[in-house]
Amino acid sequence: MYDTIVELTVRNHPGVMSQITGLFARRNFNLEGILCRPEGDGGLSRMRLMIYTDERTEQLVKQLSKLYDVISVSIRQDRGPSRYRQLFEECWD
Amino acid sequence: MEMNGAQLIVKLLERQGIKIIWGIPGGATLPLYDALYQSPIRHILTRHEQGAGFMAQGMARTTGKAAVCTATSGPGATNLITALADAHLDSVPMVAITGQVPTALMGTDAFQEVDTYGLTLPVTKHNFLVKAAADLLTVIPEAFRIAESGRPGPVVVDVPKDVQTQKVRFGQWPEPGVPGPVRWRDNGVLERMAQMIRQSKRPMFYVGGGVVASGGADLLRSASQKNGIPVVSTLMGLGAMAYDDPLFLGMLGMHGTPVANLAMARADLIIALGIRFDDRVTGKMEAFCADAAVIHVDVDESEIGKIRNASLGVCGDAATVLTKILPRMDTFTREGWHGEIASLKSPTPAAAEIKNPFHPSGIIRYIGNRAPEDAIVATDVGQHQMWTAQAYPVRHPRSLLMSGGLGTMGFGVPVAMGAAFANPHKKIVCITGDGSFLMNLQELATLAEHELNITIVLMDNGHLGLVRQQQEMFYSNHVFASKFTRSPDFSAIAQGFGIRAWDAGINGSNRSAIDEALAFQGPSLVVVPIDGTTNVYPMVPPGASNLEMIQEA
Numbered sequence: 001m002y003d004t005i006v007e008l009t010v011r012n013h014p015g016v017m018s019q020i021t022g023l024f025a026r027r028n029f030n031l032e033g034i035l036c037r038p039e040g041d042g043g044l045s046r047m048r049l050m051i052y053t054d055e056r057t058e059q060l061v062k063q064l065s066k067l068y069d070v071i072s073v074s075i076r077q078d079r080g081p082s083r084y085r086q087l088f089e090e091c092w093d
Numbered sequence: 094m095e096m097n098g099a100q101l102i103v104k105l106l107e108r109q110g111i112k113i114i115w116g117i118p119g120g121a122t123l124p125l126y127d128a129l130y131q132s133p134i135r136h137i138l139t140r141h142e143q144g145a146g147f148m149a150q151g152m153a154r155t156t157g158k159a160a161v162c163t164a165t166s167g168p169g170a171t172n173l174i175t176a177l178a179d180a181h182l183d184s185v186p187m188v189a190i191t192g193q194v195p196t197a198l199m200g201t202d203a204f205q206e207v208d209t210y211g212l213t214l215p216v217t218k219h220n221f222l223v224k225a226a227a228d229l230l231t232v233i234p235e236a237f238r239i240a241e242s243g244r245p246g247p248v249v250v251d252v253p254k255d256v257q258t259q260k261v262r263f264g265q266w267p268e269p270g271v272p273g274p275v276r277w278r279d280n281g282v283l284e285r286m287a288q289m290i291r292q293s294k295r296p297m298f299y300v301g302g303g304v305v306a307s308g309g310a311d312l313l314r315s316a317s318q319k320n321g322i323p324v325v326s327t328l329m330g331l332g333a334m335a336y337d338d339p340l341f342l343g344m345l346g347m348h349g350t351p352v353a354n355l356a357m358a359r360a361d362l363i364i365a366l367g368i369r370f371d372d373r374v375t376g377k378m379e380a381f382c383a384d385a386a387v388i389h390v391d392v393d394e395s396e397i398g399k400i401r402n403a404s405l406g407v408c409g410d411a412a413t414v415l416t417k418i419l420p421r422m423d424t425f426t427r428e429g430w431h432g433e434i435a436s437l438k439s440p441t442p443a444a445a446e447i448k449n450p451f452h453p454s455g456i457i458r459y460i461g462n463r464a465p466e467d468a469i470v471a472t473d474v475g476q477h478q479m480w481t482a483q484a485y486p487v488r489h490p491r492s493l494l495m496s497g498g499l500g501t502m503g504f505g506v507p508v509a510m511g512a513a514f515a516n517p518h519k520k521i522v523c524i525t526g527d528g529s530f531l532m533n534l535q536e537l538a539t540l541a542e543h544e545l546n547i548t549i550v551l552m553d554n555g556h557l558g559l560v561r562q563q564q565e566m567f568y569s570n571h572v573f574a575s576k577f578t579r580s581p582d583f584s585a586i587a588q589g590f591g592i593r594a595w596d597a598g599i600n601g602s603n604r605s606a607i608d609e610a611l612a613f614q615g616p617s618l619v620v621v622p623i624d625g626t627t628n629v630y631p632m633v634p635p636g637a638s639n640l641e642m643i644q645e646a
């Protein structure tokens with residue numbers, strides 16, 4: 001089940017996506033979807049990552065928090081995957 | 094003030110207190126080298142960038158401060174990667190400054206262009222690609238702050254050539270980067286920790302590199318003595334307790350002492366300080382201290398619960414936590430527990446080897462006893478490394494330098510050199526093997542040039558010994574690609590570089606050669622031909638429980 005949304009505030013620069021996806025790849029975490037957009041003057045971005053919930057979610061949050069480019073990490077319980085999928089549909093056409 | 098990016102980097106390094114940097118120049122770092130030309134910073138020209146990276150590590154591992162190396166774009170940067178990955182896995186603070194092709198050429202497959210940012214991302218604590226010279230004012234101090242804060246690690250700063258030549262105007266120098274404040278939240282964990290220690294009948298300290306890195310060795314000894322808690326150590330933690338401390342049971346894990354592994358299995362409380370439950374240490378995880386409660390103390394919160402769930406996780410560095418827990422610990426002797434451990438200490442073959450003057454372990458103990466008390470020893474990777482971990486009389490933290498996490502052959506010579514640059518008044522001993530020695534051989538030229546006080550002890554077994562051992566033990570003695578059918582004349586090679594060499598005779602029978610090499614002030618090599626079929630014992634087979642120790646052939 002992809003039922004967890006991880007919300008990140010990150011420094012916005014061309015390498016930041018590699019920092020995030022690189023962590024998922026090398027630590028063998030799953031990543032099912034990404035939404036990202038710049039915030040304010042563009043110095044920061046907000047990212048929403050859709051993941052399968054498993055016993056490693058807590059470890060994932062800790063690892064994400066360690067990244068220099070990650071300013072904050074939270075799990076959005078109020079924004080379920082259905083909202084997320086809906087957003088995807090809207091972006092797709 | 095006005096200057097170009099390269100001058101800015103160099104001035105910021107000076108302000109950071111950097112006295113020495115290791116590297117090799119190239120097209121993309123020529124502006125940087127032009128700025129270094131006018132700087133009091135001493136540049137050491139190595140013969141390979143991996144050597145530069147490991148020399149910086151030698152300084153960082155012995156001082157705890159971030160050390161600096163540099164390389165040009167493309168092959169210069171790729172050559173650094175092994176040293177960066179090694180520093181990353183062993184949490185060694187360093188800052189690597191790499192040149193990059195001019196921004197206008199980036200992404201065009203320009204000459205000597207490689208994606209240094211992408212390549213170094215997974216093997217560094219953090220990396221920067223600097224797009225404007227003015228950014229250096231924040232990036233350079235940040236790089237040092239990141240490298241030295243919390244759990245230390247390597248940081249790469251990739252600087253395109255045009256950024257190095259770009260002029261910057263600025264009013265004020267930024268403050269040098271310093272490690273951030275130690276994060277600490279008590280919320281009752283100390284009281285809970287003290288209570289668990291009080292209730293425990295058979296506690297053990299399981300200590301690692303985090304104790305050494307945080308400067309917690311003295312505190313560990315105090316805590317261990319005060320509450321009668323025996324200590325076992327990982328490879329990276331060796332030196333936190335003196336080898337002959339009555340409360341120290343030695344290294345645990347794959348090639349650990351039997352008593353360390355046996356005592357861990359009987360403990361009811363494991364106080365894990367600055368360790369990460371590495372597989373070489375735990376053996377089969379499900380069988381590792383299965384019945385014990387675990388207090389896991391680490392400065393890196395993500396280590397807590399990463400491999401083994403902790404009964405109590407304490408996020409803080411080992412020294413801080415020990416300082417805070419000491420006054421809450423009772424004075425205890427724990428005679429019963431010590432008696433039980435004493436009964437586990439049967440005479441083992443490995444212990445007998447240390448007493449045998451012609452066994453590699455005995456030779457290494459001899460060297461350790463002959464070298465000055467404050468000598469620093471670096472090793473390469475293989476059997477000689479494990480024998481050193483078991484037999485070298487390590488007395489002080491930061492005096493034993495080993496590639497723990499990455500296990501990098503070629504580590505020994507350049508790390509010993511970095512240690513010598515950082516500790517010019519100390520004797521440095523490098524214990525290496527005939528396989529590893531050849532992996533950074535070119536640095537003998539740098540060594541001879543700087544006349545560093547290093548004695549290289551080459552345990553020459555004509556094999557990639559640790560590989561041969563595993564083939565013998567676990568692959569039906571299919572010794573393949575691990576025996577050298579022909580070996581070079583190592584003494585002649587050293588002499589060719591201008592380094593004095595001795596031959597210690599078969600199994601080190603000619604002790605005076607060892608003595609003379611150690612007494613020599615300056616670079617020296619002593620070749621110790623040893624038997625090609627000797628194995629390291631005890632050995633826990635990979636993936637087996639730590640109680641399944643193979644004790645002898």
Ligand SMILES: Cc1ncc(C[n+]2csc(CCOP(=O)(O)OP(=O)(O)O)c2C)c(N)n1
Pocket residue numbers: 473474475476477478500501502503525526527528529530552554556557558559560
């Ligand atoms: C760069 C690198 N390549 C391969 C290995 C795998 N490996 C581990 S130990 C070893 C043998 C080392 O031989 P030597 O330096 O002669 O030491 P010995 O085991 O004989 O004491 C090898 C090949 C490694 N650790 N590092």
